[in-house]
Amino acid sequence: MADEPTPKRLEIGHVLFIDIVGYSKLLSDDQAESLHELNHLVRETNAFREAEAADKLIPLPTGDGMALVFTNSVEAPAECALELSQALRRKPSLPVRMGIHSGPVHQVEDVNERNNIAGAGINIAQRVMDCGDAGHILVSKRVADDLAQSRRWQPYLHDLGDVEVKHGVIVSVVNLYADVIGNPEPPEKFHPTKGAAKGRATQHSYSPLVYLIPIVALIVPAVIFAPAIMKSVDQNRATPAPQVSPTASPSLGDTIKQMVTKRVMDNLQKELPANLKPPTPPSPPTLSATPETSITPDR
Numbered sequence: 001m002a003d004e005p006t007p008k009r010l011e012i013g014h015v016l017f018i019d020i021v022g023y024s025k026l027l028s029d030d031q032a033e034s035l036h037e038l039n040h041l042v043r044e045t046n047a048f049r050e051a052e053a054a055d056k057l058i059p060l061p062t063g064d065g066m067a068l069v070f071t072n073s074v075e076a077p078a079e080c081a082l083e084l085s086q087a088l089r090r091k092p093s094l095p096v097r098m099g100i101h102s103g104p105v106h107q108v109e110d111v112n113e114r115n116n117i118a119g120a121g122i123n124i125a126q127r128v129m130d131c132g133d134a135g136h137i138l139v140s141k142r143v144a145d146d147l148a149q150s151r152r153w154q155p156y157l158h159d160l161g162d163v164e165v166k167h168g169v170i171v172s173v174v175n176l177y178a179d180v181i182g183n184p185e186p187p188e189k190f191h192p193t194k195g196a197a198k199g200r201a202t203q204h205s206y207s208p209l210v211y212l213i214p215i216v217a218l219i220v221p222a223v224i225f226a227p228a229i230m231k232s233v234d235q236n237r238a239t240p241a242p243q244v245s246p247t248a249s250p251s252l253g254d255t256i257k258q259m260v261t262k263r264v265m266d267n268l269q270k271e272l273p274a275n276l277k278p279p280t281p282p283s284p285p286t287l288s289a290t291p292e293t294s295i296t297p298d299r
Contacts, residue, residue: 013058013105013117014143015125016077018042018084019065021095021134034094035064041087042066047080058107058117065096067125069117074102074146078153078176081137085181088135099129100176101140127165131173131190135183141172156181160190 020034042048048068051057056072070076077100088096103121110116124140132138138160139147147153158175165171177184 010104010106010119011071012102013119013121014070014072014074014077014102015100015105015122016068016070016080017062017065017099017101017122017125017129018068018096019062019129021097023064031064037091037094038065038096041084041091042068042080044087045080045083047076047083051076058115060117060122067117067122069105069122074143075150075153078137078139078143078147081176082181085135085137089180095134097129097132097134098137099125099127099132099140100138100143101125101128102143102146124169124171127169127171128173130165131163131171132187133183133185136187137176137182138187139174139176141174144174144176158184160186163189 018038020038023031023034026034047070048057051070051072052059054072056070056076058069058071060067060069068077068080070080081098081100084096084098088094101121101124103119103124105117105119105121108116108118128138128140139157141159144157144159148157156176156178158177160173160175162170162172173190175184175186176182
């Protein structure tokens with residue numbers, strides 16, 4: 001009977017996830033040079049050296065950066081991030097973002113039969129890092145609560161709030177920065193005006209059909225019923241209509257036509273936006289009586 005695989009033991013790993021911002025847009029030569037420079041700066045930090053010497057560190061390459069899993073102290077990844085941030089201030093051509101989280105991890109073997117790390121601890125650290133922009137050091141709320149127990153770290157911690165990350169997971173994120181460390185600006189993902197601007201754009205993106213529908217609803221009844229109304233009024237008149245003289249008032253039918261036309265045009269002016277409003281129709285010409293020719297009799 002084959003031996004059953006030994007269950008993996010869960011450990012708490014304090015993970016620092018690092019990547020180079022815009023790495024995929026670099027040329028191949030620039031990618032290699034940037035990674036080489038980042039690796040050198042990370043290995044020069046005291047936090048990295050001390051953890052490596054004590055066999056309390058597992059470094060993992062990630063293609064565009066690395067994940068450092070510390071098992072000695074919750075402060076170790078924060079210490080490493082601060083040292084790295086100070087060194088990167090002298091390297092403006094190397095934009096880097098970092099994320100920190102403490103959580104369960106376990107060792108696995110990769111395709112080359114080398115030890116690797118998996119688990120929620122490393123996954124959440126990557127999600128936290130993904131929320132940041134160049135220069136940010138973001139930490140999960142769990143790590144921030146642990147660091148806040150020390151007076152040394154309290155001034156560095158600035159709460160950003162909750163954010164939804166990959167697979168719909170909600171994480172609480174805290175920005176870690178000081179005068180010359182980290183990035184004090186809120187990440188783009190946390191800008192409050194972004195959603196408001198999007199809402200305003202959506203509010204005014206209506207189709208012209210939205211304005212035309214109520215206008216059609218007003219015009220159609222007027223066109224259908226106006227002739228019947230005028231015919232009924234003419235039939236029920238008690239006396240025949242007098243002949244229209246040049247100076248006579250318009251008939252009742254003409255008055256109704258003018259009222260219907262005015263009502264429709266008023267509604268058009270109100271409902272249509274400014275760029276769709278129809279031109280104001282010209283006023284009908286006023287009829288005036290032709291003056292009679294005066295004939296002076298011969299004397």
